[in-house]
Amino acid sequence: MLITAANAGLIRLFCAEHVHDEVFEHSGDWTAKGKVTQEAFLHMWMTDYLPVIRVVSIGKEHQAWLDPAERSRIQDLDQPEPIGDPDDVPSAVLSLLLGAFFLSEDHKPLRAVYGDADLSRHTEWVRILKAAGDAGELSKSFTLAGNLAAMAGQGLLSGARKAAAATSPWFLAAVGLGTAWWLLSRPDSVKRQIASGAGSVL
Numbered sequence: 001m002l003i004t005a006a007n008a009g010l011i012r013l014f015c016a017e018h019v020h021d022e023v024f025e026h027s028g029d030w031t032a033k034g035k036v037t038q039e040a041f042l043h044m045w046m047t048d049y050l051p052v053i054r055v056v057s058i059g060k061e062h063q064a065w066l067d068p069a070e071r072s073r074i075q076d077l078d079q080p081e082p083i084g085d086p087d088d089v090p091s092a093v094l095s096l097l098l099g100a101f102f103l104s105e106d107h108k109p110l111r112a113v114y115g116d117a118d119l120s121r122h123t124e125w126v127r128i129l130k131a132a133g134d135a136g137e138l139s140k141s142f143t144l145a146g147n148l149a150a151m152a153g154q155g156l157l158s159g160a161r162k163a164a165a166a167t168s169p170w171f172l173a174a175v176g177l178g179t180a181w182w183l184l185s186r187p188d189s190v191k192r193q194i195a196s197g198a199g200s201v202l
Contacts, residue, residue: 001130002129003048003049006052007052012054013052013053013054014053014054014055014056014094014100015053015054015055015056015091015094016058016091016093016094017056017057017058018090018091019055019057019091020053020055023042023045024042027042029132041101056094058090058091058097060182062093065094069115073092073111073115074089074092074093074096074112074172076094076111077089077109077111083115084108085108085109087105088104088109088110088112089112091104091109092109095113096113102114103125103126104126105126110122126183161178
């Protein structure tokens with residue numbers, strides 16, 4: 001969803017350089033137990049993601065550009081775990097310098113960026129963006145199903161017209177009545193199977 005919006009020019013994506021480096025460093029761990037290979041993962045990262053992400057190098061010197069309250073929160077984040085998480089400092093500093101929306105599920109850098117603000121609604125954005133991406137895939141599936149149904153309906157209609165042109169209406173009426181009589185004379189179990197099959201097709 002983020003990449004689609006970035007490609008459309010609706011948003012600009014930034015990440016600190018260490019995030020870019022960690023993708024390559026940890027890609028093997030992230031793909032070790034999944035269905036996506038490390039090669040496929042990195043190929044998508046380099047061809048779909050990196051072209052629309054501005055990778056920014058952030059150093060200690062950039063913290064001087066923050067206001068005192070922001071610097072204090074960054075210093076807390078720069079403490080060793082479990083108090084802080086120094087790896088997230090460049091990302092938090094970048095967000096503060098840009099005045100940009102910081103998207104994360106990790107509460108430590110979120111606190112460094114937003115202070116004591118209520119973060120419950122902020123973290124919902126991750127779920128919303130994932131749902132939007134899933135909705136896009138679902139929409140594609142519905143579109144495909146609709147197109148297939150329309151094609152099938154058009155084919156049946158075209159076939160019926162050709163059959164009507166090649167034969168007399170009386171013949172088609174006789175075939176229809178014969179089919180109806182055959183269905184009505186079947187046992188209830190057969191009728192249920194036919195109805196179930198027809199429902200599955202629809």
